Amino acid sequence: MADAVVASRKPFYKELQAGRSYLWCACGRSKRQPFCDGRSHEGTGIDPVKYTAAVDREEVLFCGCKQTATPPFCDGAHSNLPGGYADEAEIVEDLPWAESDAAGVRVLDGHCYVIRADATRPADAPDWWCRTIVSTDMGAQHQAQFYAELTSGRSPVLASAAGDVVLWVVGGAGEVEISGRGFAIACDTGVYVRAGEAFRFTQSGTATLAVHIHACPATQMLDTLDTMPGNFDTAWPDRLASVDESQRHAMGPRYFQLLVDKRVGSTTATQFIGHIPQSRAEMHRHLYEEALVILSGDGVIWNDGARARVAAGDVIFFPRKHRHSLQCTATDGMNVVGLIHPGDNPGINY
Incomplete structure (x- = not known):
C-alpha cells in the first residue's frame, strides 16, 4: 500500500x-x-x-x-x-492604521474590529458594570460578547434567550451560580452555561471580578431576570474548564488548548486558549466567527485594507470568511483566549 x-x-x-x-x-x-x-x-x-x-x-x-x-x-x-504554517510573505507596510473612537473601537475593513474592553468604564462605576463588546448591531451573526466587572457583592441574574453562554474570567475570584448550582471561579477559568439556564456572579477577596461573557448565537443584549431559576441541567454537571499544559495541541509554531467544548456539553461553540510566538501568520480565513481576547503581549492585526495595534485587554472580532493575519511583536509571545461559533476546531483555516 x-x-x-x-x-x-x-x-x-x-x-x-x-x-x-x-x-x-x-x-x-x-x-x-x-x-x-x-x-x-x-x-x-x-x-x-x-x-x-x-x-x-x-x-x-x-x-x-x-x-x-x-x-x-x-x-x-x-x-x-x-x-x-507559514509566515506572511506579502507584507504591505503602507496600510492605514485604524483609529480608535471614544468607545475604544478601531474598525478595520468590513465588520472586523478591535475594541478595548474597559474603555468606557466610568470613573464612578457601580459595583456591577457591564458593556457590550460584540453584538448584532456591530455585524455579528453567531456570537455576542459582553465585558463585566464586579467589585463587591452579587451581580444581577443574567440569561441569554438566544442560546448558550460561555464565560472567561480574566481577573479576581468568586462564584458563578448557574440555575441554582454554584461553582468557585478564579482568573483563567472557562465556564459553560447551557441554553435556558441563568447565571450570576458573587465577588470575593480584594480584587475586582472581571469576566468576558459570550452568548451564542449573537444577540443585542443579555436578559436580566427577577429571580434565579432552578433548572440546572444535571446531565452535564461539570461546567468549568481550566488551563492544562498537557492538553495543548500544536499548530505549527503556535499551540492551543480546548477549554469549553463538547466534553462539557457545548456542541456548536468552542472556547480555547492559545499562544502565539513572535511571528506573523500568512493571511487566512475561517468558516466560523471568532472573538479573541488578548491576555498578554502585543502585536498588529492585519486585514486586506487596514491594520491596528493590539495589546492585553483588547478584543478582536473576526467575521466568517474574513481575510486576516495576527502578528505578535512581543519577544515573549502573545497569549489569547478565543471563542469560535459555529465550530469545534480553532486550528482549521484556509
Whole structure:
C-alpha cells in the first residue's frame, strides 16, 4: 500500500449541492483535486471517501494535505507539516492604521474590529458594570460578547434567550451560580452555561471580578431576570474548564488548548486558549466567527485594507470568511483566549 501524498498544504473551500454525492481524493494523486479522478488511486490501496451533502450550498473545507483524521474534511493537520504554517510573505507596510473612537473601537475593513474592553468604564462605576463588546448591531451573526466587572457583592441574574453562554474570567475570584448550582471561579477559568439556564456572579477577596461573557448565537443584549431559576441541567454537571499544559495541541509554531467544548456539553461553540510566538501568520480565513481576547503581549492585526495595534485587554472580532493575519511583536509571545461559533476546531483555516 502506498502512502497518501500532499496535494495541497491548505484545504479546498467548496459549496455543495443538497443530495449530491462527492468522492474526495484520499490518495493525493488525483488530477481533479480535491475530488477523485477515477483512476489515480489505482494500485495505492487508498480508496476515495464518499460524502453526500445534507443541505444546499453547504460550505465545507475538503482536506488537501490528505493527513486529516476526519476525512474528507480538514482537521488542521496541514499546520504541522513542513512549511504548513507559514509566515506572511506579502507584507504591505503602507496600510492605514485604524483609529480608535471614544468607545475604544478601531474598525478595520468590513465588520472586523478591535475594541478595548474597559474603555468606557466610568470613573464612578457601580459595583456591577457591564458593556457590550460584540453584538448584532456591530455585524455579528453567531456570537455576542459582553465585558463585566464586579467589585463587591452579587451581580444581577443574567440569561441569554438566544442560546448558550460561555464565560472567561480574566481577573479576581468568586462564584458563578448557574440555575441554582454554584461553582468557585478564579482568573483563567472557562465556564459553560447551557441554553435556558441563568447565571450570576458573587465577588470575593480584594480584587475586582472581571469576566468576558459570550452568548451564542449573537444577540443585542443579555436578559436580566427577577429571580434565579432552578433548572440546572444535571446531565452535564461539570461546567468549568481550566488551563492544562498537557492538553495543548500544536499548530505549527503556535499551540492551543480546548477549554469549553463538547466534553462539557457545548456542541456548536468552542472556547480555547492559545499562544502565539513572535511571528506573523500568512493571511487566512475561517468558516466560523471568532472573538479573541488578548491576555498578554502585543502585536498588529492585519486585514486586506487596514491594520491596528493590539495589546492585553483588547478584543478582536473576526467575521466568517474574513481575510486576516495576527502578528505578535512581543519577544515573549502573545497569549489569547478565543471563542469560535459555529465550530469545534480553532486550528482549521484556509
